[in-house]
Amino acid sequence: MVDRNSPIPIYYQLKLHFKQQMKSGLLQPGDRLPTEMKLCRQLGISRAPVRQALTELAREGFIYRRPGQGTFVAPESAARLSQRTTIRILTYYDVLWMASLEQAVHHWNFSHPEQEVDLTVTMCPRSEFHQVLRRAVAKGEAPDMVPLDYVWITNYARAGYIVPLDTLDALWTRILREDLEPVVAHHNTVDGKLYGLPTQADVTGMWYRRDWFAKEGLTPPETWDAWLALLDHFSSPGMRQRWGHRYAGAFPIGTAAGEATLNLLLPFVWVAGGELLDEKGNLALDTPALRRALRFLQQITLERRAALPPQMASYRWWNICRLLGRGITPMTLGGTYEWPRIREESEWTDEADAVAHLGFVPVPRPSLDAPPVSSLGGTSWVILQQSPAREVCLEILKLVVLPENLAAFCGDGLQISAYRSLNRRLATTPEHPWLAKVIPLLSLARSRPLLSDYPQVSRFLQKMLEQVLWVGAPLEETVRQTAQALALLLEY
Structure with a gap:
């Protein structure tokens, strides 16, 4: 179930395991999951990754908790995993950025039951990522979205691989860019157009x-x-x-x-x-x-x-x-x-x-x-030119950067935000003493x-x-x- 030597984070391995069991029918709606402590003992891991996996599954609506009774598989979880429009993601094994995207998809599906989407995620080592992506583009089989390190965006934009977000929604993109930290906006802008949607810095x-x-x-x-x-x-x-x-x-x-x-x-x-x-x-x-x-x-x-x-x-x-x-x-x-x-x-x-x-x-x-x-480092979501679902991808990315979603993502993972308004909020909130210490370092980047x-x-x-x-x-x-x-x- 869990490979401690894998580059895939332990919590994400556990999360994928439970989703696969729901999809295959091994876990049925109403089934009770083992307690956090029991999973820790069975797998020989600390409580933090177990808690994170279950928390994210609950946020996405696949499980629910009853105080004093336990954690249970949500109704129709298997159907929800198999009857959706697919958006294809290619990412590296370190999947920090997937949490905010998966949360946005959950919000989208709740608000758009007639147009639900599912994420199909392909993972590969960072060392092979660019080769895998270029090969897929050459075959006409590019994914819909990928996460890119800021520093790669110029290369892919000028090669014509990715979509300038301005062409999909110019007004929204302009408003978003005004809130980006200046050094982050510089990294995600090529020839005056915004190509990357950053979630953190x-x-x-x-x-x-x-x-x-x-x-x-x-x-x-x-x-x-x-x-x-x-x-x-x-x-x-x-x-x-x-x-x-x-x-x-x-x-x-x-x-x-x-x-x-x-x-x-x-x-x-x-x-x-x-x-x-x-x-x-x-x-x-x-x-x-x-x-x-x-x-x-x-x-x-x-x-x-x-x-x-x-x-x-x-x-x-x-x-x-x-x-x-x-x-x-x-x-x-x-x-x-x-x-x-x-x-x-x-x-x-x-x-x-x-x-x-x-x-x-x-x-x-x-x-x-x-x-x-x-x-400066950071990762942005970009939409591939070959994607047939560019408009839906952008609508989901808009949900990714909603203030409440980004605040939860940055607060849970102790990540610096890419956005000035949220950084001001996180740096002055008593609940985030760590972020209050590291956010000012962005001015040195x-x-x-x-x-x-x-x-x-x-x-x-x-x-x-x-x-x-x-x-x-x-x-x-x-x-x-x-x-x-x-x-x-x-x-x-």
Whole structure:
């Protein structure tokens, strides 16, 4: 029923399992589901993913709860899963963004019983996502909608794969764009048209165990030297014995982590005073700032290798979440989007737990004179040009971004909103102390290079980082070779 080694979140595996049992008839209307505690014991998992799966099934109308009696399968749940117009979704295994879409479909079906829709979801690894999508488009079998990282939208828009939302509803799109955080609007707009509908935004930085730091009388590192000192501190035998951790720190570093590697390490170039693009918009790799950032990171990855997981270069981003959530390391580089995965790997269940155990700050910088900075991330829903259901897709996406739906999505998953009005509300609500701390970090966020050839550029840069920071390839030569290869690629 549940594969703990799968990249698909545990709660989503459980949710799909129950839906399939309803559709096949193994679970009938009125059947009682096992209690949360019984499911935890049977599956050997914490309560958080079980509770999340059941909560989302209840929101979507597939189950209902009777206080003091239990949780039951809703009437006609199987029929509702098999007699609907299908909207096809292609997504990666990390399905954070599916919750808000599924909730919107539930609202749509409640309001439009004569035009109910069902989501057919195909999942694949992130590393294969773009290849699978392009192959489907080439065959004329494109899905109706897909989630795209902000940084990919320019590429797909200029290739003609996705629909500008302005062409479907110009007035609604204009009003929506006015409420988007400016840096988010910039990422989702191509040639003056809005292509992506974002549900959340995230920023990169450093996660740390607030409870451990407090008991040690430590503060999170603001400078490079402070980070090195903390790595040495938590590498000592006494600290390892006291806290039971294996590694002093961890972060994605190789091609296995894909875009997460570049997204997390690019801010080190920025805080060193560098850019990846020159004034003319051309890639500028062979610069003093890039070399300075890489030399600093080598002090961690090459000189302090014993403080890091030996297989770190092969880790995906969720492997790093597992280390933090299970207390295997006290510090990681990551993004604010990672909380749901960290929660699954720990015994923490709510925002109060996050505030008590974790902290999140911008990446360290060379000195306090350098301004703090972060890299912007986020995911948007886009509609494919080949979709025969573009208008219905847009109507469902309108429900996704209704304030009450987005507030529930961002509040439950501790996600920064992509919308200014909701961020103001979440940042000033006593119920969300964690979000009040991280939403202001959005003002520090900068954009990764928005290039039509970004997918190829990103892969080259990921390989360069892995070679220089983990394999130990000569820094100057590797940077120069990567710059030359990218110059040839972009020329053609």
